[in-house]
Amino acid sequence: MRIRSLAGGALVALAFGATDPVPSSAQSLQATLDARREAMPRGKHAWQETWLVPESGTSAPDAAEVKKFGGRVWAYQDGDRERLELRAARGNELDEPVVVVSDGEAYWLVTKVGATPLAESAKASDAWLALVLAGPPGDAPRHRTVAADGGGVAAVVLRAPEPSDFDEDKAFALRLPQGGSGLVREGLAQFSPGRDPNVTAAAGARGVDQVETAEGTVSVTPDPAAVEWMEDQRVSPAELERFRLEGRLSPYDALPEEAGA
Amino acid sequence: MSRLSRASFAAAILVLAGASPSEAQVWREITGRAEQVLDTAEKVGAAVVPISTAQEIEIGRGVAATVAGRYTISRDPALTAYLNMVGNAVASADPRPDIVYRFAVLDSDEVNAFAAPGGYVFVTRGALALMEDESMLAGVLAHEVVHVNQRDVIEEIQDRARTEFGIREAAERVDITGEQYLEQAIGVGANALFLGLGREDEIEADTIGMRLASDTGYDRGGIQRFIEQLEEHSDDASLSLLEKTHPDPDDRLDALEDAVDRIPSERRGKVVAAPRFLNHMEAAGLRQGTGTP
Numbered sequence: 178m179r180i181r182s183l184a185g186g187a188l189v190a191l192a193f194g195a196t197d198p199v200p201s202s203a204q205s206l207q208a209t210l211d212a213r214r215e216a217m218p219r220g221k222h223a224w225q226e227t228w229l230v231p232e233s234g235t236s237a238p239d240a241a242e243v244k245k246f247g248g249r250v251w252a253y254q255d256g257d258r259e260r261l262e263l264r265a266a267r268g269n270e271l272d273e274p275v276v277v278v279s280d281g282e283a284y285w286l287v288t289k290v291g292a293t294p295l296a297e298s299a300k301a302s303d304a305w306l307a308l309v310l311a312g313p314p315g316d317a318p319r320h321r322t323v324a325a326d327g328g329g330v331a332a333v334v335l336r337a338p339e340p341s342d343f344d345e346d347k348a349f350a351l352r353l354p355q356g357g358s359g360l361v362r363e364g365l366a367q368f369s370p371g372r373d374p375n376v377t378a379a380a381g382a383r384g385v386d387q388v389e390t391a392e393g394t395v396s397v398t399p400d401p402a403a404v405e406w407m408e409d410q411r412v413s414p415a416e417l418e419r420f421r422l423e424g425r426l427s428p429y430d431a432l433p434e435e436a437g438a
Numbered sequence: 439m440s441r442l443s444r445a446s447f448a449a450a451i452l453v454l455a456g457a458s459p460s461e462a463q464v465w466r467e468i469t470g471r472a473e474q475v476l477d478t479a480e481k482v483g484a485a486v487v488p489i490s491t492a493q494e495i496e497i498g499r500g501v502a503a504t505v506a507g508r509y510t511i512s513r514d515p516a517l518t519a520y521l522n523m524v525g526n527a528v529a530s531a532d533p534r535p536d537i538v539y540r541f542a543v544l545d546s547d548e549v550n551a552f553a554a555p556g557g558y559v560f561v562t563r564g565a566l567a568l569m570e571d572e573s574m575l576a577g578v579l580a581h582e583v584v585h586v587n588q589r590d591v592i593e594e595i596q597d598r599a600r601t602e603f604g605i606r607e608a609a610e611r612v613d614i615t616g617e618q619y620l621e622q623a624i625g626v627g628a629n630a631l632f633l634g635l636g637r638e639d640e641i642e643a644d645t646i647g648m649r650l651a652s653d654t655g656y657d658r659g660g661i662q663r664f665i666e667q668l669e670e671h672s673d674d675a676s677l678s679l680l681e682k683t684h685p686d687p688d689d690r691l692d693a694l695e696d697a698v699d700r701i702p703s704e705r706r707g708k709v710v711a712a713p714r715f716l717n718h719m720e721a722a723g724l725r726q727g728t729g730t731p
Contacts, residue, residue, distance in 0.1 A: 384503035391682035426655035
């Protein structure tokens with residue numbers, strides 16, 4: 178399935194890990210939202226999309242060359258209400274989530290302090306968001322490409338289902354809870370940098386000097402330094418995505434054979 | 439129970455007994471004892487309710503330091519990174535958003551793996567030596583991730599606090615978040631790892647772990663093949679502790695066989711990744727000449 182991109186040069190932001198918006202008129206955003214609402218299926222659906230972009234530039238001649246992790250989207254939908262949560266890759270890390278919620282009548286940009294009409298927010302001209310909104314709601318193929326305006330492929334999108342028994346109150350709330358986005362299971366602690374300073378400061382990795390085992394009591398010299406070393410061996414989201422892609426683990430098992438790793 | 443409810447409870451006793459003023463002293467003593475019962479009941483309730491995530495991580499760090507002290511953690515960054523890739527890949531199939539999963543290799547010939555609370559997971563060099571591909575490693579790490587996600591060691595700490603310290607004492611200790619309770623909890627947690635968790639916890643870790651690995655894209659047979667290896671090497675001294683702390687391999691394989699069919703066909707991963715696994719083992723000096731060039 179090929180979907181024509183709505184925003185010219187739209188994936189510049191993703192390709193370079195930046196969030197600078199590409200200009201897009203309020204009118205075209207409204208047209209995208211209207212089309213999306215029109216296509217919205219009945220019932221509950223939830224999915225995750227992994228966006229791959231060219232290594233450099235805004236397009237590649239062939240989809241097989243589009244394999245740099247650009248970001249991930251989580252979508253939760255129930256009838257005409259939906260929530261989209263976008264996290265763009267920035268270098269080896271993930272940006273803070275951008276959360277957009279439709280209450281069935283309008284789309285809102287949701288933050289910890291409340292909601293702003295999407296059309297009136299700075300995100301109204303965000304290129305990646307425009308492409309995500311232009312994508313198919315509800316059930317869709319596991320693999321699709323997004324055509325670049327000037328020809329070639331701007332992005333490859335891999336879709337994987339998520340459990341659809343999500344909490345509607347949380348999903349469609351017009352304010353984010355403190356300390357997290359409230360719904361997405363993956364990411365917030367997992368992708369936080371380094372170890373939690375509160376925990377580190379609290380106790381240090383103390384241990385005990387004697388343990389009971391199935392083979393008797395054993396004396397131990399606890400090794401808190403080893404635990405700190407272990408805590409420093411963190412893998413970044415981008416490294417983990419490359420590892421998954423190389424091994425064709427989910428969601429990259431949806432890529433066609435010829436895509437290579 | 440709220441203060442209002444307590445007062446109602448005491449008043450109800452007096453009303454039901456039809457107490458006269460001269461009998462008030464006796465009834466005050468009875469209601470006082472009723473209050474004590476309620477106090478204890480509240481504390482027992484507290485004992486089974488919360489160990490917060492922050493406390494869990496603190497306990498986990500202490501248990502991890504104890505595991506690292508009993509064995510030695512391999513300081514090979516490449517091998518540790520590989521373990522963290524596989525471990526975090528399977529963990530992300532059903533992650534706890536409140537913790538960070540961390541994985542390390544223990545420099546021991548003993549065949550074993552451990553999951554300390556809060557996301558600290560260990561696998562021994564001896565266990566890696568029994569594996570032939572990445573799906574087997576994924577199966578073992580997924581098993582440990584399930585122990586973390588289900589808070590099996592934390593539940594063990596709560597259970598043992600009640601049974602071993604006695605109800606009232608346990609209730610008092612659980613109220614304490616300071617030094618004494620933390621050290622007790624770390625001790626009980628470390629003992630739980632080395633004495634073994636319950637049979638049901640282990641079987642559940644196998645079956646849910648198999649689903650996690652499969653959801654991640656790995657061949658769901660990885661954990662089965664690893665347990666078959668345990669069975670095959672059951673006479674080795676290096677398996678002695680693991681055999682004493684885990685259910686019989688035949689029972690584990692039977693449970694996995696039952697669970698295999700419950701994984702929907704569209705969620706059955708196929709990745710085995712033997713060359714990648716063997717290349718990493720070779721680079722770490724754990725195998726010789728077994729991977730692809």
